[in-house]
Amino acid sequence: xxxxxxxxxxxxxxxxxxxxxxxxxxxxxxxxxxxxxxxxxxxxxxxxxxxxxxxxxxxxxxxxxxxxxxxxxxxxxxxxxxxxxxxxxxxxxxxxxxxxxxxxxxxxxxxxxxxxxxxxxxxxxxxxx
Amino acid sequence: xxxxxxxxxxxxxxxxxxxxxxxxxxxxxxxxxxxxxxxxxxxxxxxxxxxxxxxxxxxxxxxxxxxxxxxxxxxxxxxxxxxxxxxxxxxxxxxxxxxxxxxxxxxxxxxxxxxxxxxxxxxxxxxxxxxxxxxxxxxxxxxxxxxxxxxxxxxxxxxxxxxxxxxxxxxxxxxxxxxxxxxxxxxxxxxxxxxxxxxxxxxxxxxxxxxxxxxxxxxxxxxxx
Numbered sequence: 001x002x003x004x005x006x007x008x009x010x011x012x013x014x015x016x017x018x019x020x021x022x023x024x025x026x027x028x029x030x031x032x033x034x035x036x037x038x039x040x041x042x043x044x045x046x047x048x049x050x051x052x053x054x055x056x057x058x059x060x061x062x063x064x065x066x067x068x069x070x071x072x073x074x075x076x077x078x079x080x081x082x083x084x085x086x087x088x089x090x091x092x093x094x095x096x097x098x099x100x101x102x103x104x105x106x107x108x109x110x111x112x113x114x115x116x117x118x119x120x121x122x123x124x125x126x127x128x129x
Numbered sequence: 130x131x132x133x134x135x136x137x138x139x140x141x142x143x144x145x146x147x148x149x150x151x152x153x154x155x156x157x158x159x160x161x162x163x164x165x166x167x168x169x170x171x172x173x174x175x176x177x178x179x180x181x182x183x184x185x186x187x188x189x190x191x192x193x194x195x196x197x198x199x200x201x202x203x204x205x206x207x208x209x210x211x212x213x214x215x216x217x218x219x220x221x222x223x224x225x226x227x228x229x230x231x232x233x234x235x236x237x238x239x240x241x242x243x244x245x246x247x248x249x250x251x252x253x254x255x256x257x258x259x260x261x262x263x264x265x266x267x268x269x270x271x272x273x274x275x276x277x278x279x280x281x282x283x284x285x286x287x288x289x290x291x292x293x294x295x296x297x298x299x300x301x302x303x304x305x306x307x308x309x310x311x312x313x314x315x316x317x318x319x320x321x322x323x324x325x326x327x328x329x330x331x332x333x334x335x336x337x338x339x340x341x342x343x344x345x346x347x348x349x350x351x352x353x354x
Contacts, residue, residue, distance in 0.1 A: 065340055077347045079222070081205070
């Protein structure tokens with residue numbers, strides 16, 4: 001055990017490499033799984049929206065509206081449990097920040113639809129005066 | 130830690146994995162049961178896939194059980210604290226589950242036109258004649274608001290009559306913007322959609338978009354209507 005220090009260092013390096021390789025492989029597997037989930041879920045969602053909205057008068061991209069509605073609901077609705085939430089408020093804020101880029105494209109649509117939380121709302125424009 | 134997706138009245142577990150592929154299980158020995166997955170840690174920056182995964186798990190519970198969805202990001206330290214939470218708030222959760230049983234949530238967003246023509250009938254009398262630009266603006270805005278309110282009521286009221294409960298949401302600063310959630314009996318969903326289409330045709334300049342059925346996110350807290 002406490003023999004050759006060089007051998008011990010080599011062993012430690014080998015273990016480190018093995019651990020790195022293991023976690024790299026885990027990351028790859030996780031990434032592949034997430035891609036698969038994303039694809040299959042996305043496709044199913046689209047198909048289901050397609051079915052749901054057949055025959056209605058719609059010029060909008062269903063997926064974007066669904067995403068807006070999803071965000072509204074998941075982040076603002078649902079049962080709230082107090083005390084034991086370990087996702088800190090700061091993280092929730094970060095989530096919003098993270099989602100903002102994604103939602104930015106949706107905001108244009110939101111403006112078209114008039115869901116309008118932005119400063120571009122016509123009522124705020126200077127020429128309204 | 131345990132990530133909680135929802136509370137249900139049965140131990141039926143959803144098919145398919147939860148966040149990051151984790152298996153999803155039911156916890157508890159009597160209703161309400163909690164549907165959760167175990168995680169060593171969760172990323173501080175969840176993404177769109179995580180949101181849809183949460184949604185998919187909850188939707189997977191909707192057929193066959195009544196489910197109260199949790200807000201995204203709800204976690205508890207361990208099974209003991211989850212069971213304590215269920216015990217502590219059992220009456221509240223059971224009453225909420227009863228309230229949404231047999232119904233789904235439909236979302237409606239609408240934009241009605243609230244064009245701002247000048248209103249010649251309104252002028253300020255006496256003194257220096259017509260009001261300044263500020264007054265004119267406010268009057269015009271008031272007028273637009275009234276017209277928009279009327280149009281929005283023409284959308285909301287008939288839809289609310291088809292729903293068990295409804296919840297109007299803040300539509301932002303645009304008076305013509307409208308957003309609401311409706312808790313609708315499953316067997317009336319088609320009727321509700323058909324009504325949305327009729328209203329779109331009836332109300333000039335109105336654009337109405339309905340999505341769902343969603344789990345009852347907007348009806349999962351007491352006092353929220």
